[in-house]
Amino acid sequence: MSCAGAADIDHGAYWRSGLLQTGWSKKDGAPSSVFSMTQDSAGMIWFAASDGLYHFDGARFERTDQIDGHKLLSPVTMCVDAFGDQLWVGYQYGGVSVFEHGAVRHYRQAQGVPEVTIQHFGKMPGGMMWFSSGKGMHWLDGAMWRHAGAADGLPDGPTAAFNILPDGGMVVYFPDGLYQSAPNSHRFRRVLQQEGVEGGELRPDGTLLINSQQHGMQIFNPVTAAVAPFALHNGHLPMMGYASDRRGALWVSVGNGIQLLDREQRPLKTFTPAQGLVGKGFGSMLDDREGNMWLATEAGINRVRETRLTSIDLPVGMDAPSVVAGNDGAIWVNNLFTQGNLRHPTISIAADGTRSNTSMVRVSASYRQADGSAWFAADRALWRWQGARAQSWNKPAALLDNDVQAMAMDTQGTLWLSIIRHGIYGFRDGDWRPRNGRDDLPRMTAVSLLADTKGSVWFGYTQNHLARLENDRIRQFGAEDGLAVGNVLAMSRRGERLWLGGELGAAYFDGRRFVALRDSNGNHFRGVSGIVETADGELWLHDADGLVRIAARDLAAAVVDADGARVASERFDYLDGHDGTPSQIRPLPTLVAGSDGKLWYFTTSTVGWIDPAHIQRNPLAPTPAVTALRTAGRVYLAPAAGLALPAHTDNLEFDFTAAALTIPERVRFRYRLIGLDSGWREAGAARQAFYTNLGPGDYRFEVMAANEDGVWSSTAAATAFRIAPSLTQTVWFRLGCGLAAVAALWLLYRWRVAAAMARVGERLQERATERERIARTLHDTFLQSVQALILRFDVIKKRLPAADPVQEQIEQALKAADDVIIEGRDQLMDLRIASAYVGDLRKALADVGAQLEAQHGVAFLMDVSGTPRKLAPDVQIEAFAIGREALVNAFRHGGGSPVRMALDYTALTFTMSITDSGPGIDATVLAAQHRPGHWGLVGMRERADRAGGTLDIISAPGAGTQVRLTIGVRMPGELFKKPLFRRTPAKAA
Known part of the structure; x- marks a missing residue:
């Protein structure tokens, strides 16, 4: 019999004639021989059956041995009831469990629970918890269950039925009559002495419909203790059981079917096995929060609901x-x-x-x-x-x-x-x-x-x-x-x-x-x-x-x-x-x-x-829940937030549901995986989601549900988890790979530079060898031939009379020939200098200055600032040629003033300057940038351009001359073409 509290009573509209009955049997996964049913705060229906505890979301029955990861005391359950967020379970051989918010508390004999069948739970409005059992009534006093016996006004012996009254009191049914307590009290008094009363049903008006084999059905008023007969008009069919619902309707088992009676206790609707009823008569009944009626029979579960079409x-x-x-x-x-x-x-x-x-x-x-x-x-x-x-x-x-x-x-x-x-x-x-x-x-x-x-x-x-x-x-x-x-x-x-x-x-x-x-x-x-x-x-x-x-x-x-x-x-x-x-x-x-x-x-x-x-609508939003998270090797039931998944977990399956019991076929879901999805995914009626190729990181799976009328849940069910990275997925491993890649690129760069430098050196060596060949050829043939001509002309000159006018012409020709010899020797020096001084620019220029100092008797001074570094070979050749040319000009045309050379090495530039204090260069020569018939200045500028630098010649009449070469560091991508510096090995510094 029902033990519903006053808060469960609803004076709603009576049943309409448009009713639809749906049944589930063992082949559908439904339990049979159900002793008790309840609905939890999320809308899920729970069944305590002889073969275990079941729950149902409207689409699937599932038998469970644990709740939120906590095992039941026994698979043989007899009673289940929900009060707020608490789910209470009673067992056939004693014991009580209460599950709430992922935690559990078990009560056994040590906590006052007898080792007999727990029949029903009840909760008074003031919060006092009760259960009935084969040893009578018990109430929870702190952490202990107390037996309500003779000292509390109740007889000894078993009882299976009781009702919580609208005023907060209780009526308990014993073989000798009815006992009633004051509100929120464990003290009782007998209010009706009548043998054979089997139980009662609380009606919307606060009265009790009681029944006994001796006196039939009667109405008992708990306020006045008055008893009145109650007559059925159901065609004289036998009554094998009955229950009253929140609408005030009476449901009667008639032996081979179930009748719903109208307000005059006449049949409004009859459900039989021929019409799809699973079983012949109900043993327990439940009103759900959506207005559906659930009837548990000996063969399965049946739902009766109103349809929108009548x-x-x-x-x-x-x-x-x-x-x-x-x-x-x-x-x-x-x-x-x-x-x-x-x-x-x-x-x-x-x-x-x-x-x-x-x-x-x-x-x-x-x-x-x-x-x-x-x-x-x-x-x-x-x-x-x-x-x-x-x-x-x-x-x-x-x-x-x-x-x-x-x-x-x-x-x-x-x-x-x-x-x-x-x-x-x-x-x-x-x-x-x-x-x-x-x-x-x-x-x-x-x-x-x-x-x-x-x-x-x-x-x-x-x-x-x-x-x-x-x-x-x-x-x-x-x-x-x-x-x-x-x-x-x-x-x-x-x-x-x-x-x-x-x-x-x-x-x-x-x-x-x-x-x-x-x-x-x-x-x-x-x-x-x-x-x-x-x-x-x-x-x-x-x-x-x-x-x-x-x-x-x-x-x-x-x-x-x-x-x-x-x-x-x-x-x-x-x-x-x-x-x-x-x-x-x-x-x-x-x-x-x-x-x-x-x-x-x-x-x-x-x-x-x-x-x-x-049109009848369902305003109740379903409550979604994530029921399982599956990986390739494990199933996590009701996964809690903060779940840590092992490395290499890349494929996941989420099971989710929502208790929507009226028309579950029209329930719709949407979900998202925060950390991957940018928005919601529509799942339709499907209750699973699949993800593949996930990487390591923090994720949060959320799901929402809508009922048959499109009313969406206000909050999403969620579970947060983290996939641990493998060694190859860690930041340090990736950083190490990055550093290794950088190092490899650097080594490749160094190798490429070395290879480029080697090719440049080879080309320079080839050029130097060719220059030496040309120089030898010029020296051994052309210059020797010119020298021989000069000697022959000198002999001819000496044989002519001193007053012969041809003497002057021959003298001028010999002087011109001497200039040719000097120019030729200068060119030979240019050809040979690349190979002679490729190694050290500073030393090469110092040697040139020393030779010129000895030749012309003019002082030579050299100053080096910064850290000397080797120039790239092609740049060094051009710089040396410019420096030598400038030194020769300074010694020749500096008027005997000291010649100064300065080499300046910085991080970004190389500067070389040659200065004298002589008469300077004529303004017309500076403007034309060359002396007529001479190409030294032009050659220096061409060499500076090939070296990637600039050449500045600063001079004024009587103020001397300064020749300054400046070369800047090139872009890294050009170093392979025309690199500027090469590091000088420490031993050569």
């Missing part, structure tokens, strides 16, 4: 019903086909459910006129009902064997009828007129008819054919006008648009063409046989899969392209109580609007309704 009971054998709306919320239910002699008449059903039969049978078509009158095309007559008054007209003899397919009345009061194999007829004041006198009407049978408020009459035919009678003119439409619905089964026009439905979809007429209507995924609505546009602008379709609602705002926001108009829509299908298949021939249309705003639909097997203004 079907009505039909007479047995009525398998081709149709509906037309009456006045004041009433409807008429017709039946077309008969079975043998069974001919169901049309039924009138008032808004309060009162039913009455009529004399009309085999109604194939019906129509509601604007004034509320209802027209019926019956077997042999045409009927019109105005309130309770009926009028009929016999069909013409030629039409008796043919059913009416559709009817519509125009603004002139003419009733248009489409009759099988006879086409269109007009009816007015008892007169039947073929095609209503319109020879221009198509002669085929119209499948559907519509007379709109603008005075037009529309005729829907098969194969995308439509006609309109407007202003006494007929216009026909077809595929060339965009019509693509196939057979035109339904038409509706309330506003400006004409809506069409057919076997291939739905469409609307925009005044020029027909536009196909598709859902947000681009799919057609199949087999649309009913269309209603409500006063609020909503569009409702009845297609092969159920009802479709398209809100007015979604119609306004429709995206129109070449394929039609895409709209967001909401579907009501079998999950909402839709059963059967709507007609595709007749009777039509299969969806009509009642005068009270309800929409009535019918299929081959059912008639039902939905109120667009009061």
Whole structure:
């Protein structure tokens, strides 16, 4: 029996007749022989069964031996109950466990728990915890359980049932009667002496429904202690068990099924194994927080829930019903086909459910006129009902064997009828007129008819054919006008648009063409046989899969392209109580609007309704949970934050769920992995996520869920974890690899520089060798030949008379020849100097200065600043040549003044200057940058340019001359071409 507290009582609306029962058995993973059920704060349902503890999220049953990583005391559980965030578990052989926020506390015999079966838990509003067992009642006093016995006013012996009262007190059932405590107290007194009371159920009004084999069912008032009889009106079926729910309804096990009783204790709904009930009768019952009822039977678990579509009971054998709306919320239910002699008449059903039969049978078509009158095309007559008054007209003899397919009345009061194999007829004041006198009407049978408020009459035919009678003119439409619905089964026009439905979809007429209507995924609505546009602008379709609602705002926001108009829509299908298949021939249309705003639909097997203004919604957001994290080698159940995964964990699977119990098939999830994903991923109905090729680092997996009405959870379930890096994934390893790469690049660079320098040295050596060859050739041939000529001319000169005028000419020629010899020797020195002084520029220039000092008797001074470094070979040759040329010029033209040379080495530049204090260089020579007939200055500038430097010559008359060469450090990429410096080895410094 229930031990629900006062906080669980809900005075909600009573059950409607639209109920759907779903069952799960062992083959579905559900437990059997369940002793107790509860729902935790996250919405999960828990079952204590003989073979263990189970939980259910609406989609999957799972048996568990542990909660949050803590093992149960025993797999044989007898009682489970949830209070706030606490989950209490009782065992068959004694022991109690309470799980809360990832922790557990176990109570055994040492804590006062007897080694007997724990039956039920209860919690008083003040927080006092109780359980019943084979040794009576126990309450929790701090860390110990105390037995409530004779000292507390209770008899010794077992008890299995008790109720927490609305005032905070308790009623306990013992074999000799009822015992009641004061609020939040463990002191009891007997309030009813009556043997054989088996238990009781707390009702919404605070009274108890008790039962005993001796006295039957009774109502006990805990406030007055009064007892009153209670009678069932369930057809004298046996009562094998009962329970009361939060709505005040009574559920009764009747031996081979379960009955739900109405407020007068009469059967409202019966569930049997033939209707899908798993088992024969329930042992425990649970109201969940979403308003569903759970019944545990001996064979499995059953859920009963209200559907959004409410079907009505039909007479047995009525398998081709149709509906037309009456006045004041009433409807008429017709039946077309008969079975043998069974001919169901049309039924009138008032808004309060009162039913009455009529004399009309085999109604194939019906129509509601604007004034509320209802027209019926019956077997042999045409009927019109105005309130309770009926009028009929016999069909013409030629039409008796043919059913009416559709009817519509125009603004002139003419009733248009489409009759099988006879086409269109007009009816007015008892007169039947073929095609209503319109020879221009198509002669085929119209499948559907519509007379709109603008005075037009529309005729829907098969194969995308439509006609309109407007202003006494007929216009026909077809595929060339965009019509693509196939057979035109339904038409509706309330506003400006004409809506069409057919076997291939739905469409609307925009005044020029027909536009196909598709859902947000681009799919057609199949087999649309009913269309209603409500006063609020909503569009409702009845297609092969159920009802479709398209809100007015979604119609306004429709995206129109070449394929039609895409709209967001909401579907009501079998999950909402839709059963059967709507007609595709007749009777039509299969969806009509009642005068009270309800929409009535019918299929081959059912008639039902939905109120667009009061659609049942689930406002309760589901609570998501991450249930497992799986790696290649391990499963982490309910992974806690801060989980550390080993290195090389690159593939992960996350299992998640959310307890949404009403329509779990429509629950939707989205998830993300912070540290990888930039946004949410839509998972649809899937409850797993997979990630591959993850690297080391910190991650956080989050998941959110939405219920069947799109209400998303306010917070995400999350689990944070870290994947440890392997040795090769550490920062130090990567840094080491980086340093190794840098070192390798540096070594490659040094090798490349060395190779380049070696090639340069080879080329310089080749050049020096060639210069030496040329120099030897010039010295041994050309200069020797010139010298021999000079000697011969000198001999000739001496043989001539001293006064001979030729003497002067020969003297001038000999002087010119001496200049040639000197110039030639200078050139030979240039050729040989590259190989003679490649090693040390400073020493080479010092040697040149010393030779010139000795030759000309002029002082030579040399100054070196900075750290001397070797220049690149090609640069050194050019610098030496410039320095030698400048020294020669200074000694020759410096007027005997001392010659000074300065070499300056810095980190970025090399500077060489040669200075004298002589007469200086003529201004015209400086301006021309060379002396006529001499090319020394030009050569120095060319050499400076080849070395990548600049040459400055500073001179003024009487102020001496300074020649300064400056070479800067080149870009690193050019060092291979023309490197400037080479480090001087320490031993040579």
